Amino acid sequence: VATKRISNFLNADELDFTSVSHDISRKEPLVIKDGTFSWGCDKDDKPILRNITLKIQPGQLVAVVGPVGAGKSSLLSAFLGEMVKNSGFVNTKGKIAYVPQQPWIQNA
Numbered sequence: 334v335a336t337k338r339i340s341n342f343l344n345a346d347e348l349d350f351t352s353v354s355h356d357i358s359r360k361e362p363l364v365i366k367d368g369t370f371s372w373g374c375d376k377d378d379k380p381i382l383r384n385i386t387l388k389i390q391p392g393q394l395v396a397v398v399g400p401v402g403a404g405k406s407s408l409l410s411a412f413l414g415e416m417v418k419n420s421g422f423v424n425t426k427g428k429i430a431y432v433p434q435q436p437w438i439q440n441a
Contacts, residue, residue: 346374352418357426363389363412368421370411380419381407406433 368385371378382404389395397405410416412423413431 348414349418350414352423353412353414354422354424355426356424359424359426360391361388361424362391362426363387364422364424365412366422368411368423369419370407370416371419372407372416374417378417381416382411385411385421 365385365387368382369380370382370385371380385408397408399405407416409431411418412425413429414423
């Protein structure tokens, strides 16, 4: 089982770096319009986020809140280009830094 998972990972398609536009002439630093996103390229992979539309204005403070499993981290991954964009438009302007909150415990 582990060997098959490693093989699937190593043979997976590369991220599509063209899925997120970087048009600096747009006013908004982040735009998603009618975006639908999934984690994989296979037909079996159902979209995780559907019909997402949002515009963040310059200087606007935004909080993404919700219960566990609601899609908060997936939304961030979508505009970073780490999810497969099935449809829609995504544009980011400027630099983005993202540090996911995943614990790392080193075994001593």
